[in-house]
Amino acid sequence: MGTSNKPPKLLWMEDYPNWANKFETYMQAVNYDAWEAVEFEYIIQKNENGTCHNLSQIPDDDKATFMREKKMMNLFKQSIKSEIFQLLQHNGSCYSIWEALMNKDRGNADMRKSKMNLIKKEFDIFTMFKGETMPQMIERYCHLVNEMKRLGINKEYFEYIDKLADALPNDQNTLY
The missing domain is CATH 1.20.58 (Methane Monooxygenase Hydroxylase; Chain G, domain 1)
Structure with missing residues (x-):
C-alpha cells in the first residue's frame, strides 16, 4: 500500500495498473520534482572514458536534473520487487523504466x-x-x-x- 514515508510496492506484475495509479499519486504528492524524471527522459552525461560523471563533474545547471533522476531511481528500487525490476528492458533512465513497466503490463x-x-x-x-x-x-x-x-x-x-x-x-x- 505504501505510507507517507514509503512508496507503494509492486510485488506482482498483475498488480501493475493499481500500483501505477497509487505510485503516481504518491510521487506527485510527496516529491513532484522526482516524478518529473518519469515524465521527461534524462540521459546521464558520460565522460570521455564512457563512465558516468560524479556529482562534482556535472555542470551546475544540470545538477538538479541529475539529482531528480537519482531520487526517482532510488524510489523505483524501493518500490519495485527486484525480480520484476531485473526483467525490465530499459536504458537506465527513470523514464525508460516507467515505459518498460507499461510495456510489460500491456504485452506485445x-x-x-x-x-x-x-x-x-x-x-x-x-x-x-x-x-x-x-x-x-x-x-x-x-x-x-x-x-x-x-x-x-x-x-x-x-x-x-x-x-x-x-x-x-x-x-x-x-x-x-
Missing part, C-alpha cells in the same frame, strides 16, 4: 490483440451462471468492463446496459 502487439479478442468474446457471451447470485454476477460484470476499458475497448453506454440486462435470467425466482 500480438498478446494485446489476443487479450482484446478474448475480452470482446467474453463480453459478447456474458450471462448469469446457474447458481450465481446477483452480487456475484455484477462483480464479474464490473471486472469485465474494467478490463475492457483498461485494454482500450470502448462500447456505447447503451451497449453496456443492454448486455447487463440481457445477462439476467428470464425466471425472476433465480435472482434470489
Whole structure:
C-alpha cells in the first residue's frame, strides 16, 4: 500500500495498473520534482572514458536534473520487487523504466490483440451462471468492463446496459 514515508510496492506484475495509479499519486504528492524524471527522459552525461560523471563533474545547471533522476531511481528500487525490476528492458533512465513497466503490463502487439479478442468474446457471451447470485454476477460484470476499458475497448453506454440486462435470467425466482 505504501505510507507517507514509503512508496507503494509492486510485488506482482498483475498488480501493475493499481500500483501505477497509487505510485503516481504518491510521487506527485510527496516529491513532484522526482516524478518529473518519469515524465521527461534524462540521459546521464558520460565522460570521455564512457563512465558516468560524479556529482562534482556535472555542470551546475544540470545538477538538479541529475539529482531528480537519482531520487526517482532510488524510489523505483524501493518500490519495485527486484525480480520484476531485473526483467525490465530499459536504458537506465527513470523514464525508460516507467515505459518498460507499461510495456510489460500491456504485452506485445500480438498478446494485446489476443487479450482484446478474448475480452470482446467474453463480453459478447456474458450471462448469469446457474447458481450465481446477483452480487456475484455484477462483480464479474464490473471486472469485465474494467478490463475492457483498461485494454482500450470502448462500447456505447447503451451497449453496456443492454448486455447487463440481457445477462439476467428470464425466471425472476433465480435472482434470489
